[in-house]
Structures are given as structure tokens and as C-alpha cells.
Amino acid sequence: MNHTLEIALVALAVIVVGLIYYVITKETEVTSQIRSIARAIEEVHREIYMMDKRLKQELEIIASLQESVPVSQHSLHAELGREVNELSVPIMESLEHIEGSFGAYKEKTDNRLRYLEERIRNLSLPTSISGMDDEKVISRYNQGIEVDTIAKELRLSKAEVEFVLKINQLR
Numbered sequence: 001m002n003h004t005l006e007i008a009l010v011a012l013a014v015i016v017v018g019l020i021y022y023v024i025t026k027e028t029e030v031t032s033q034i035r036s037i038a039r040a041i042e043e044v045h046r047e048i049y050m051m052d053k054r055l056k057q058e059l060e061i062i063a064s065l066q067e068s069v070p071v072s073q074h075s076l077h078a079e080l081g082r083e084v085n086e087l088s089v090p091i092m093e094s095l096e097h098i099e100g101s102f103g104a105y106k107e108k109t110d111n112r113l114r115y116l117e118e119r120i121r122n123l124s125l126p127t128s129i130s131g132m133d134d135e136k137v138i139s140r141y142n143q144g145i146e147v148d149t150i151a152k153e154l155r156l157s158k159a160e161v162e163f164v165l166k167i168n169q170l171r
Helices: 002-068 073-122 131-142 147-154 158-167
Strands: none
Touching (some): 002 158, 147 158
């Protein structure tokens, strides 16, 4: 009985260690992917900064041209708005793509986490051992009934009966 219990505990420990290893491995992958996304976002910010700087330079050129060439202010605003639009559309598309990737990755990670939580919840003591079963096992054992007979009467496995007795320090 001790040998069987030890094997069960070792198996349970191996499963728990395996789950911990799996979680750590996945966390490392997640961290790596987040870092690469952060680098991409940083690059996008640099590009935005450079575009903003270039846009300011172009605005200065436009301002100097405006002083030298008479142009209606309405057409200048329309042209400037069009250029700003052309520069911002690719940036917005990139940000939407990144946001979609983040959402998909978050959903995938949440699903994995829910799955692991459900699996860990399922790793519990046998459900057939309850307080009432414990009392029945102990009372029959105290009456001198053999472990095999107790297991048959209560429809429990011999290991469960021995487990109850061992927990209650009767064996």
C-alpha cells in the first residue's frame, strides 16, 4: 500500500513539475513575443518621429513658399491635409495590424490559461472519499472488519480505504 501511494505521489509530482515546466516555457515564449512586438512598436514610434520632423520641415518650406508665391490659403490647407492623410494611413494600418495581433495572442493565452486551470482543478483527491465514507471506514475498521471487506461493502477501492485509515493514523 505504501509503495502504491508513493508511486501515485511521485506520478502526481511529475505531472505538477511537467505543468510548471510547460507554463514556464510558454511564459518565456510570451515574453519573447512581447519583446519583439515592443521593438516593432518602438520602430513605428521612431518612424512617426522622423515623419513628424520631415513634415515640420516641409511645413517650413511651404510657409516660406507661401510668403514668396501668392497661393490661396484654402488650397494650401487642402494640400497639406492630403499629405498628412497619406502619411498617417500606413501608420494607422500598421497599428491596427499590431492591435489585431495583440488581441489574437491575448485570446490564445487566455484559452491556454483556462485549459491549464481546468486541468489543475481536475487533479484532486478521489471524489468518492467524503467525510461520511471516512467515518464508515473507521467504524468498520474499529469493529475488526478486514480492509478488503470494508472496500467491498462501501464500494471503494482497497487503496482508498487504506488511505483513509492512514490519514486517520489507524494503520
